[in-house]
Amino acid sequence: xxVLTQPPSASGTPGQGVTISCSGSSSNIGSDYVYWYxxxxxxxxxxxxxxxxxxxxxxxxxxxxxxxxxSASLAISGLRSExxxxxxxxxxxDSLSGVIFGGGTKLTVL
Amino acid sequence: xxxxxxxxxxxxxxxxxxxxxCVASGFTxxxxxxxxxxxxxxxGLEWVGHIKNKxxxxxxxxxAPVKGRFTISRDDSTNTVSLQMSTLKxxxxxxYYCSTVANRNSWSWGQGTLVTVSS
Numbered sequence: 001x002x003v004l005t006q007p008p009s010a011s012g013t014p015g016q017g018v019t020i021s022c023s024g025s026s027s028n029i030g031s032d033y034v035y036w037y038x039x040x041x042x043x044x045x046x047x048x049x050x051x052x053x054x055x056x057x058x059x060x061x062x063x064x065x066x067x068x069x070x071s072a073s074l075a076i077s078g079l080r081s082e083x084x085x086x087x088x089x090x091x092x093x094d095s096l097s098g099v100i101f102g103g104g105t106k107l108t109v110l
Numbered sequence: 111x112x113x114x115x116x117x118x119x120x121x122x123x124x125x126x127x128x129x130x131x132c133v134a135s136g137f138t139x140x141x142x143x144x145x146x147x148x149x150x151x152x153x154g155l156e157w158v159g160h161i162k163n164k165x166x167x168x169x170x171x172x173x174a175p176v177k178g179r180f181t182i183s184r185d186d187s188t189n190t191v192s193l194q195m196s197t198l199k200x201x202x203x204x205x206y207y208c209s210t211v212a213n214r215n216s217w218s219w220g221q222g223t224l225v226t227v228s229s
Binding site: 033035037039043044045046047050051056086088090091092096097098099100101102103104 | 156159171212215216
């Protein structure tokens with residue numbers, strides 16, 4: 001059972017927007033930055049969002065992150081078929097003294 | 111361009127040992143923290159640990175499930191980070207990814223190497 005809670009699945013149609021939530025606690029999201037990763041089928045994860053809402057070079061502005069209190073969200077606008085992937089949130093946890101990941105959300109583009 | 115290439119995965123019996131290596135290029139390895147993340151078949155991501163650069167002490171931190179059994183080391187002369195795994199358990203089976211680490215979180219990732227612990 002993951003310390004960060006994500007919905008197991010999400011879906012949307014091409015062109016639509018979707019939001020994936022990530023719920024934690026004061027020892028992780030509440031006290032440190034949130035990171036988001038995308039993992040396409042059969043490939044390694046890739047960093048999408050760092051420090052709550054920053055995009056690495058090359059990540060389109062269709063992807064945005066936000067954080068409030070002990071929860072965070074990843075918003076994807078203008079869905080494309082290639083956005084079908086697993087999405088993970090992550091944060092440092094002070095109580096565990098380690099990085100924790102959410103259980104992952106499988107995004108389906110209908 | 112950052113490149114991370116893992117090697118050393120394979121089949122090992124429970125209780126056995128295995129050493130994974132990750133050769134890095136495309137960035138200044140000596141000033142970069144490095145880490146390992148694993149993924150059991152069909153499951154999510156799990157942090158294994160990371161090692162700091164020499165300037166920050168060069169020490170490693172580990173996840174509770176592997177502490178005392180796994181050791182992360184680095185060789186700045188060869189741009190290599192290693193994961194020595196001992197007393198392996200079936201639950202250690204999975205793909206092991208090497209990554210660069212910034213602000214204690216993974217940034218760039220390698221393609222992964224599969225470790226299977228089975229009798």
